[in-house]
Amino acid sequence: MGKRVGIEVSLAVSHAVMLADVDVIAAYPITPQTHIVEHLSELVADGLLDAEFIPVESEHSAMSTSVGASAAGARTFTATSSQGLALMVEIMYIASSLRLPIVMAVANRALSGPISIWNDHGDMMLSRDTGWIQTVAENGQEVFDLVLHAYRVAEDPRVMLPMIVNLDGFTLSHMIEPIEFLSQEEVNKYLRPYRAPIRMDPENPITMGPVGMPEVYTEAKKAQDEALKNSKKVIIEAWKEFGDLFGRYYSPVETYRMEDAETAILILGSLAETAMTAVDKMRDKGKKVGIIRPRLFRPFPADEIVEAVKNVKNLAVIDRAVALNGMGGPLSFEIRSVLYDANLHPYLKNYIAGLGGRDVTVDDFSDIVSDIESCAQKGVKPEYTIVNVRE
């Protein structure tokens, strides 16, 4: 096993990217993602990573440059947050349509306006439908492992899709955590050099990004949707192999103390760790509470969620983003769709919390659990609520 070191999580991302021996890095500064590319530029400057570091003039060009590099057959990395991701979105759709295995770390941050550099999942939800595979990390170790996993999955000839590793901005990206690094030899066992099945090559010319007339557009989209759906098998397979090699096993949906849980908190990302503390405290008082945490966001792990939810009475879905005047937060839409199809009807209430860096405390989770249990008991119509709004 590799050594355990205390390191800022952003630097651990860079370290994983170095171990993946990427060829091209497109970098544009935006808080809170900046430490990732700063450290990568140091690794390149010090000759520890042989890569082209392209300091582009915008995130739009970061994504465009990544598309060019990946289309030429290079292993490619970029990172962003919030407004940067918003600027990239146009090209993110094209990257997935071109089936380019770009890997991007997103240090999740609220979207403007008002401008906020702090953490929520507005950017993750903005990129929801771009056709990228998305995983969501809970802690630093997971971030490190998920970056390596991302290259393994994205470049699999059965997948060939771009992939995002989400990590909460500041609350995860800027934390110093104990992380068990892998050695280059270990990584080499897991991640083989990238060989693009097709690429921009004068010796074998292809036309890439042609016009899709009405006769082919629908088929192109169907093929892409199937590819994303089918990637799940490879995602799980790659996690299993990671576990077999290094002893850390991952799954699409993580559960915590769900054995006999009557109330479940469903949540994405690092805030689940705060929720764990709250659950432990509530369990001590005899409350049957657990946590469901999707680690995989796209493709959406519907079966695993059904399996986790099937016995709960109350389901508190925590969204870290608003879908203004929609039917709650974006995550709640997905969960409701899954449950409807599975004919499951727990009392589901959607709590929108932790927007733009607002703290969500252990007590907040206890309050949420009390609220959902009391609402369910009274039979109140479960309308979504934004938590901790100052009147």
Add this chain to the structure above:
Amino acid sequence: MMESAAEAIRNYEKIKASKIPRVEPLTNGHRACQGCGEVLALRLVMKALGHNVIVVSATGCMEIISSPYPQTAWEVPWLHVAFENAAAVASGVEAAYKVMNRKGKINQPDVTFLAYGGDGGTADIGLQSLSGALERGHNFLYVCLDNEAYMNTGIQRSSSTPYGAMTTTSPPGKKSIGQMTWKKNVAAIAAAHEIPYVATASPAFHIDLMNKVRKGATVKGPAYIHIFSPCPTGWRCDPSVSVEVARLVVQTRIFPLYEVVDGKWRLTNKVKHPKPVIEYLKTQRRFRHLTEKEINKIQQRVDKEWEDLLKRCEY
């Protein structure tokens, strides 16, 4: 120190009228309009570059006419991503080749990288990504195929539309003479980046055009070529006169042909006996509403810009 552009192009492989390359990397069967000056220019660019090239296309006429799936007019690798980012995409392709050659993953050190866009994709929406790529010094050639409006979407004005021209968003009327602004000088903007090679070209001077492309591909670092590309459909002229229009624009000094090598400006066509601008303007119905007063104004502007250009060429 890096070889200067002048040194690099001293022995470039010059094209002569008697030996025009027979290759057609942009082959026939595409869907361009009759008399399209843009596809003619692009064809000449590709004849000069040959087959050891990777082409990145901005969205626009040249993209849609050459690539309707499952057909393609391209014999060379061709990549289209979006409207405003051809230079950024080409940056990525170029960087990928550089590092993969260095790491021994491939052995293809002599590939040329071409990015092209129309005037909308270059002077307007793509100016930022172009500037970024030029500033970063990628070894690639960018060609602007300038037909002076957004033709693909139906002839809307761009910042490259000439003063007085009628477009669907700069219509002449009681309170307007058509396009109210003067054409943006993107070649000068490119030159301000102090890149090794900048040139202007016209498909009516096809040998000159192809040799400028050869030079642009030969220098190490970014090169920019601005090519005047008549659009009979959008300019309201007969398809049979587009080459004539491309010649007149030079002969009237409206579109001077020059190159900037290592920052040194040089006229490549001195136009010793210029024709009046009216000779050019009257070939296209996009200018037919112009009064004598406006035409005089254009003549004065052309004369002044020519003087300014001559000053730049004095070194």
